Amino acid sequence: MIYIPAGKDKTRKRSIETIPDPGLFHISLSTHRGAAAVPVVSIGQRVKKHQLIAQAGGAVSAQVHSPASGWVTDIGLYPQPDGSKRETVVIQNDFKETKEEVIPTYPGAFTSEEVIQAIADAGIVGAGGAQFPSHIKYRTGTNRIRTFIINGAECEPYLTADYSLMRQYHAQLLQAVALICNVIQPEQVVLAIEKNNKELVPIFEPYLQSLPVPLSILQLQGGYPQGSELQLIRSATGMELQRGIIPATAGVIVSNVGTLYAIYKALYEHTPAIERIITVSGNRTEVCGNYKVKIGTPISHILQTLGISVPHHKVQLILGGPMMGWTVDDHSVSVSKGTAGILLLEKRELHPYNCIRCGYCVDACPMRLMPFELAEAYENRNKSALKELKLTQCIECGLCEYVCPSDVPLLESFRLGKILTNLR
The missing domain is CATH 3.40.50.11540 (NADH-ubiquinone oxidoreductase 51kDa subunit)
Structure with a gap:
């Protein structure tokens, strides 16, 4: 375990507020671990709030529901926090809050x-x-x-x-x-x-x-x-x-x-997973708090609602936490069921150097891995070495990169290495 400055005092005493719904929701069908959900709606179809819009697509998959009433305007590939594009259902909100009827149960x-x-x-x-x-x-x-x-x-x-x-x-x-x-x-x-x-x-x-x-x-x-x-x-x-x-x-x-x-x-309350609570905070914003927000809400809508501007040359926007989250430049990406926060942090210029094999990353790794050897194996695209070095054991906590004096992008290497070896 390593002590990292918490920065939680800005929001920990704030009551939970609600972000108003956007006009358009971008609901990704594959943010969870496992198979992507399969759409059961079509473009142009009217939908109700809480209505099932995508069926679980396999043994390890999850249903997806509409966070609002309106109509489906598109089903296609849209940007994700990790830089990929995945199938997404776009719903235009009619702001009528017409709900799918449910039978009350105890x-x-x-x-x-x-x-x-x-x-x-x-x-x-x-x-x-x-x-x-x-x-x-x-x-x-x-x-x-x-x-x-x-x-x-x-x-x-x-x-x-x-x-x-x-x-x-x-x-x-x-x-x-x-x-x-x-x-x-x-x-x-x-x-x-x-x-x-x-x-x-x-x-x-x-x-x-x-x-x-x-x-x-x-x-x-x-x-x-x-x-x-x-x-x-x-x-x-x-x-x-x-x-x-x-x-x-x-x-x-x-x-x-x-x-x-x-x-x-x-x-x-007979409400499917259509919303979650997130933290908006960071050292480059005075506007912060904890908010209920609908799944599929674009980051741009949240920033605009809160009156937050993001000068790209000064501010790094992170979806999630600063250690395990994703840096995003495209603010059209949306909140998923696993999004814990939106952070605005001072942009730090990184100047990666060659690994000096100091071993700090090894000391910091909670899974007792050899991060610098894993990074070298990824650089060489050595799939067998990545497997032998137990890349699957990496929990992507980011500690190795945090302590690295050479600014080696270790976490990015491990995430890409898992994709390379199909080990996710």
Whole structure:
């Protein structure tokens, strides 16, 4: 773990506000891990808010719903934060808020399979960034779940969306936790938060005995990347798992608080995954806060709504956190189910030098990899070496690049290396 200046004071006490809906939504069908969703609407078709617009396209995939009523103006390839272009449904908002009708249900009467199916039908994915379809995670089969970890460890600098969610919607979060406990039957529940957020403890303490199983609060010491799934499992249970191992097989399930809030919205308010909470912040903007925003909202609309200008020669705009997020120059890219923030940071001119093999990246790597050797293997397009050096174990936390005195673009090499070797 490495201490990185947090920069969270600008937004951590801000109440959650709502960004007004844009006139056009750009809803990507393949931001989650796994197969892209398949459109079930056509250009020119009128759609209702909450209507299914794309069906899960495989075993590891997620449904996609319309965040507003209106009509489909295009289905085609549009820019993504990583620079690629992927299939996207464009919906023109009619601002009438005509909703898809649903039959009211009471989640407490659901069987475990019905809860899991409702999560799948709502298109809920991991809100922490990886966007793995949540219904798959909760199908534990014969695995005995000993520990259910609620991930409130928002370790990326500047981001406070999860903190604000826990502070304002703790009761709703715990309703979702109780529901999931009935499904996966864990022996214990651990709420993991940063020690700097200890003021959350008295907010959750009244609920410690209200769940079907015991709930404890784990206060994590400062350090990055403690919110990463594998590092969190180690802190909560002492187990060290390799990346690629399904935690449920070791008796653990981890869910981000944003994911659980989406489950509450789906099961209790009959709202599919069409919105999320993001942080807008950074050291190059005085306009900041935590905001509810619809999935598919272009970044340009958010910036314009908040009155934020972005002089490209001075400001670096990042979608996500400063360590694992994507630098974006095209502001037409939109918010996805895994977008945690929009950050405006001072543009730092990088001057990459040759690797001096100082070993700082090796010391910093939480997965005990050899980052400089991986970078060299990618530079040589050596696929076999990338596999032998366990590129799949890289969690893309960015620590190696953060400590590199030569400004070597290590994280970019690893992301491109996974694409080269088809290891994502």
